[in-house]
Amino acid sequence: MNAFSVDAAFLIAILAMGLATYATRVSGYLFLRGREVKGRAKAAMDAVPPAILMAVIAPSVFLGTWIEWAGAAVAFTSAMLRLPLLVTIAAGVATVALLRAVS
Amino acid sequence: MAKQYWTDFWRGFGDVSPLLVAYAPIAAIWGAVAAGQGLSTLEAILMSAIVYSGAAQFVALDLMKSGTPLSLLTFAIATVALRHVLMSASISRSIAHFSPARASVLLFWLTDEAWALLERRAQHQKLTPAYFFGASFPLWPNWVLFSGIGASVGNLLGDGARYGLDFAFAGIFIGVLAGFWKGPRTGAILVASAVTACLAKLWLPGAWYIIAGGVAGMALAVVTWREEEAT
Numbered sequence: 001m002n003a004f005s006v007d008a009a010f011l012i013a014i015l016a017m018g019l020a021t022y023a024t025r026v027s028g029y030l031f032l033r034g035r036e037v038k039g040r041a042k043a044a045m046d047a048v049p050p051a052i053l054m055a056v057i058a059p060s061v062f063l064g065t066w067i068e069w070a071g072a073a074v075a076f077t078s079a080m081l082r083l084p085l086l087v088t089i090a091a092g093v094a095t096v097a098l099l100r101a102v103s
Numbered sequence: 104m105a106k107q108y109w110t111d112f113w114r115g116f117g118d119v120s121p122l123l124v125a126y127a128p129i130a131a132i133w134g135a136v137a138a139g140q141g142l143s144t145l146e147a148i149l150m151s152a153i154v155y156s157g158a159a160q161f162v163a164l165d166l167m168k169s170g171t172p173l174s175l176l177t178f179a180i181a182t183v184a185l186r187h188v189l190m191s192a193s194i195s196r197s198i199a200h201f202s203p204a205r206a207s208v209l210l211f212w213l214t215d216e217a218w219a220l221l222e223r224r225a226q227h228q229k230l231t232p233a234y235f236f237g238a239s240f241p242l243w244p245n246w247v248l249f250s251g252i253g254a255s256v257g258n259l260l261g262d263g264a265r266y267g268l269d270f271a272f273a274g275i276f277i278g279v280l281a282g283f284w285k286g287p288r289t290g291a292i293l294v295a296s297a298v299t300a301c302l303a304k305l306w307l308p309g310a311w312y313i314i315a316g317g318v319a320g321m322a323l324a325v326v327t328w329r330e331e332e333a334t
Contacts, residue, residue: 003144003255010146013173017163018153020181025213028191029198029206030170037196043328044321047195048220050283051296051320052186053315055214057273057280058297059304075274079281086121092274093125097267 067103071096108233110178115237118224122216123241125271126157127249133160134253147254151247156214157272158310159183183310192220197225198235205232214293215272219279224327226282290326296320 037045044095061072075092129141132153137147137160154160159180166176191213198206209232213221217239224230224238283289300316 004148005143006146008138009151009173010142011149013176014146014150016177016179017150017159020177020183021156021159021262022153022211023189024184025191026207028188028193029195029210032192033199033203033206040325040328041263043324045193045196045284047292047321047324048189049307050280050289051292051324052189052313052317053223053276053280053283053317054293054296054320055300055316056186057276058300058316059312060273062297063304065166067144068273071267071270072273072277079278080228082281085118085143085275085278086124088278089121089125089271089274092144092277093267093270095267096270100267 067096067099070099108231111231111233112237114232115220115224115239116241118220119217119241120219122275124241125275126242126245129157129271130246130249131256133157133164134222134250134255136161136164137250138254138257140167143226144251144252146248148251148310151250152243154180155211155243155246156180156184157314158215162310179309185310186215186221186313186317187213187218189257189314190215194218194221194225197221201228201232201235209235209239211270212243214239214242217273219275223279223282232329257286281303288324291327292320292323 040073057072061068074095075088078088078091133151134144134147138144139151142150147212150163150194154163161181163176166179172181194213198209220238221230221235224234228300244299280293296316296319299319300312303315304310
């Protein structure tokens with residue numbers, strides 16, 4: 001197969017997928033634009049960043065092995081010490097890589 | 104004006120630059136897996152440029168492997184991307200002063216990682232379009248370039264899990280998450296989200312666990328809301 005060949009059905013599929021991902025990225029903004037959010041609705045919106053951040057990582061950390069737990073603990077400690085983001089990422093990745101190599 | 108623009112742009116670029124390094128190998132691994140699934144290099148590049156969502160693209164490859172029809176694939180990708188609706192709604196409050204046209208273009212680059220950086224910045228400073236652009240856009244050519252390289256060199260990198268690269272994503276989110284701590288109520292939201300997401304991961308298909316955890320955290324915030332906290 002040629003490196004530059006593109007299947008027509010596949011191209012249509014990725015255009016549809018791209019439209020789907022873009023639609024999700026712009027829709028929240030279009031719904032809420034220019035609306036004042038207060039009271040309980042504001043409380044719900046304020047909860048989105050921590051709740052979604054946690055929901056994305058919780059299964060891969062808590063349902064993982066002790067190695068993922070250790071990596072998360074190291075990254076969490078680094079974050080609590082207010083170390084730069086890169087240090088936090090590197091510390092978590094290095095912990096996981098090291099423990100996987102020796103276990 | 105022009106000077107301030109570039110100052111903000113480069114500040115955003117500085118914040119996102121570690122992620123450029125972290126995501127190059129992940130993009131390359133995706134490209135290599137895509138090549139393994141029979142995608143040509145150009146198809147892999149187009150998919151990265153147009154779909155532009157790491158999570159969605161890995162899921163898509165996984166589904167293609169099990170022979171899912173392309174039409175169903177699009178629906179599955181939409182559910183994986185659904186978390187962006189909540190991210191977009193949340194960030195809309197920090198970009199309300201952007202012109203709608205400009206915001207609609209910038210939001211194309213609202214990936215999980217860019218969103219996390221923007222929310223972190225918005226806690227302390229007013230977001231500018233220049234910062235948004237600087238902190239989000241560079242990830243795009245980076246992702247496209249390295250997925251193309253990964254696809255053309257095939258499986259050269261091997262299993263990224265060996266280098267702990269699959270953990271980079273969790274590392275970013277943990278690092279950003281710490282900045283959202285505002286006392287015990289945040290703790291309660293996090294517990295509700297984590298428990299619900301884990302249960303949903305075990306019982307529900309696809310990426311519904313992200314929405315389930317997010318909605319659980321929001322619901323907890325709503326029921327524990329008290330009038331006197333209104334600001």
